[in-house]
Ligand SMILES: Nc1ncnc2c1ncn2[C@@H]1O[C@H](COP(=O)(O)OP(=O)(O)OP(=O)(O)O)[C@@H](O)[C@H]1O
């Protein structure tokens with residue numbers, strides 16, 4: 001292993017750990033909140049089962065607003081909110097707040113899009129069989145859209161990694177922050193390159209895993 | 221069995237169904253025919269309330285469906301099965317699991333479910349394909365799976381919207397034979413919507429002709445029986461070179 005990496009080994013491991021925490025929480029939020037929100041967004045659309053113009057437009061607008069914020073501004077804009085939730089606006093825990101919010105908005109949109117790909121006839125068949133909304137969601141929607149949902153989560157996760165790189169501004173740490181502080185600000189270009197390589201490998205691995213799973217579970 | 225009284229349905233400014241009344245008896249094979257856009261599918265979808273009528277009554281099996289709570293309506297729909305032109309199977313479930321879906325919805329025990337799924341698949345002659353996925357099947361096989369799925373819950377009524385319109389004549393004949401035996405052996409009341417005269421004439425005893433959202437006339441006929449067509453390569457050549465009847469079902 002190159003000497004610089006040995007030299008900064010402890011810091012690098014810590015940075016990787018921070019990135020995993022930030023991205024991990026984002027993924028958790030995407031699944032636990034983004035998935036239901038995206039499903040609800042889909043169901044409230046025109047001609048869908050829970051059609052509700054008002055709910056759909058409001059939720060749709062909210063998701064759009066969050067997603068159109070330049071992320072750095074969103075982080076700063078949310079500082080009071082973060083302080084309210086976590087008690088401080090600084091550090092890795094605080095950094096997860098804006099990340100989970102963008103994660104929910106990001107993934108819910110992709111969930112909505114994957115659900116839109118399901119042929120309308122499948123839902124019609126479900127209704128004709130007397131399925132309840134809950135059954136339709138779990139026995140029809142999520143079954144038919146499952147590979148799209150996995151691919152969406154893959155795309156989202158890669159975005160979360162990218163978002164996490166700027167969390168240095170609020171002391172969130174992570175690989176991106178390390179690359180900037182040591183590599184860029186202390187003119188250790190080699191160190192910065194190594195960090196970029198780590199990120200590239202990470203992204204490749206996630207993309208490969210996501211596509212492999214999505215292909216395996218798609219029987220259509 | 222099915223009793224529609226002065227039902228009407230509009231989509232925006234368009235009056236798709238204009239005050240239609242129909243009575244279909246228990247055990248009947250009833251046909252609905254008409255030009256494209258005449259309102260056949262809409263009328264069929266009014267029977268299980270896939271479309272809610274603006275006016276009128278929809279009685280099936282003695283219940284007024286428009287008066288039911290949503291829970292009761294879901295229960296009622298479990299005895300009104302439906303099949304579609306494009307099958308509408310779940311692509312990510314095996315044949316077996318597709319047929320099991322309505323049984324799961326009806327909370328039938330796993331053991332009983334297994335019996336009924338296999339029984340239904342045997343009825344349509346597809347038990348050997350139970351572990352395949354729909355993408356691996358031909359159109360005719362997919363429609364049989366859809367029929368097995370419809371049968372599994374032992375419905376009183378089977379609604380068929382263009383069940384053979386995506387199929388070739390031979391496969392059409394096979395599907396019609398299955399529908400006929402469902403009616404004869406299981407006593408299920410069947411309503412068939414089709415724009416294909418041959419299909420309607422072959423199995424229906426009473427037929428409503430629709431035009432512009434109205435029933436133009438309802439006639440009683442003697443079903444001609446299902447014609448099977450020689451689909452060997454030789455048969456094709458013979459029919460190509462012979463004049464006259466193209467034999468298209
Ligand atoms: N959900 C809907 N929204 C708006 N218009 C509709 C809707 N469903 C049906 N229509 C219209 O109602 C009319 C009747 O449609 P329907 O599908 O019942 O016709 P059909 O007789 O089944 O025709 P086809 O043979 O082409 O299937 C058509 O003009 C159609 O455009």
Ligand SMILES: [Mg+2]
Nearest residue numbers: 260261262382
């Ligand atoms: Mg139609």
